[in-house]
Amino acid sequence: MTPVFPFPAIVGQEEMKQALLIACVEPRVGGVLVFGDRGTAKSTAVRALAGLLPPIETYEHCPYNSAPGSAPVNGDGRSRGNVVSKPAPVVDLPLGVTEDRVVGALDIEKALRKGEKAFEPGLLARANRGFLYIDEVNLLEDHIVDLLLDVAATGENVVERDGLSVRHPAKFVLVGSGNPEEGELRPQLLDRFGLSVEVETPRDIEMRIEVVRRRDAFERDPHGFCAQWASEVDALRTRIAEAQGRIGALETPEAVLRRASEICLALGADGLRGELTLIRAARAAAALNAADEISLEHLRAVAPAALRHRLRRDPLDEAGSSARIERGLAEAFAA
Numbered sequence: 001m002t003p004v005f006p007f008p009a010i011v012g013q014e015e016m017k018q019a020l021l022i023a024c025v026e027p028r029v030g031g032v033l034v035f036g037d038r039g040t041a042k043s044t045a046v047r048a049l050a051g052l053l054p055p056i057e058t059y060e061h062c063p064y065n066s067a068p069g070s071a072p073v074n075g076d077g078r079s080r081g082n083v084v085s086k087p088a089p090v091v092d093l094p095l096g097v098t099e100d101r102v103v104g105a106l107d108i109e110k111a112l113r114k115g116e117k118a119f120e121p122g123l124l125a126r127a128n129r130g131f132l133y134i135d136e137v138n139l140l141e142d143h144i145v146d147l148l149l150d151v152a153a154t155g156e157n158v159v160e161r162d163g164l165s166v167r168h169p170a171k172f173v174l175v176g177s178g179n180p181e182e183g184e185l186r187p188q189l190l191d192r193f194g195l196s197v198e199v200e201t202p203r204d205i206e207m208r209i210e211v212v213r214r215r216d217a218f219e220r221d222p223h224g225f226c227a228q229w230a231s232e233v234d235a236l237r238t239r240i241a242e243a244q245g246r247i248g249a250l251e252t253p254e255a256v257l258r259r260a261s262e263i264c265l266a267l268g269a270d271g272l273r274g275e276l277t278l279i280r281a282a283r284a285a286a287a288l289n290a291a292d293e294i295s296l297e298h299l300r301a302v303a304p305a306a307l308r309h310r311l312r313r314d315p316l317d318e319a320g321s322s323a324r325i326e327r328g329l330a331e332a333f334a335a
């Protein structure tokens with residue numbers, strides 16, 4: 001099997017990498033949106049994520065990636081096989097996918113052949129305990145995005161139709177990428193993604209050369225290239241695992257809570273998802289930095305990703321939401 005391009009070998013694109021790491025450490029931040037130019041390592045980064053998460057223990061033939069010792073989903077009597085260790089799943093959701101394929105449906109073949117009412121699990125089952133990736137999420141039908149966001153928020157897929165009543169765990173981090181020139185997401189959907197990052201084609205010539213050099217080295221000898229990066233991948237994997245262990249004990253000082261609300265008020269963010277995400281993301285950033293508590297610096301570092309998609313459009317401000325956030329943050333932190 002050809003290995004995937006290693007995460008730490010991605011040149012630059014720091015905000016995207018940081019947002020994905022935060023989602024690994026704290027999946028409750030909600031999904032991550034990665035919008036920007038084509039060919040800027042968006043899908044490369046998502047595929048590399050699997051290599052950063054600890055493998056999952058599950059049953060060999062379990063389509064839901066159930067944890068060992070858990071009861072079979074809906075009392076399914078099929079043999080699940082032995083417990084094995086598998087890489088955390090990264091499941092692609094293709095455009096034009098049907099709702100049946102996403103949530104699962106009645107197994108027609110079984111229904112016709114044996115008259116049995118069995119459930120054929122969908123992509124949400126396969127993504128359990130991993131990542132669900134939608135390239136060109138802005139081109140996906142709204143009702144599918146809506147459904148995915150619901151399941152991502154609850155961690156459970158409930159199917160009630162065709163005489164079926166099935167409920168199974170579907171805990172995954174949703175990552176959507178797209179190019180805004182090809183269409184935008186409705187604001188209602190935007191707001192329900194936890195973090196949103198912008199990726200741009202690097203203008204720095206050294207950076208561009210480094211991208212080509214690394215990609216070329218990877219394509220010539222994928223195994224050799226991955227071996228060269230193995231210690232960095234290991235170090236990052238350990239950092240994530242340690243952050244996951246540390247995050248529950250992190251304190252949130254009053255000053256940080258207050259500043260988060262002040263920033264959201266000053267920027268006019270809609271609703272309170274902004275504050276909630278800001279604090280969760282800052283806590284994950286602090287855990288990744290092995291800090292004892294969340295600081296104002298952590299808050300500042302994650303604020304653009306947590307808030308840029310939650311600002312009301314201002315038709316008179318041509319600078320765009322990223323520039324508005326930077327201005328707002330500069331004012332909030334100058335105080």
Ligand SMILES: Nc1ncnc2c1ncn2[C@@H]1O[C@H](COP(=O)(O)OP(=O)(O)OP(=O)(O)O)[C@@H](O)[C@H]1O
Pocket residue numbers: 005009010011012013037038039040041042043044045135211214215
């Ligand atoms: N910063 C980078 N570091 C390493 N490789 C990069 C970088 N930017 C682009 N690449 C390389 O460019 C190619 C295209 O990247 P990728 O397929 O991830 O793009 P994408 O952003 O998902 O684009 P699209 O939206 O068109 O699918 C890959 O071979 C990838 O390795």
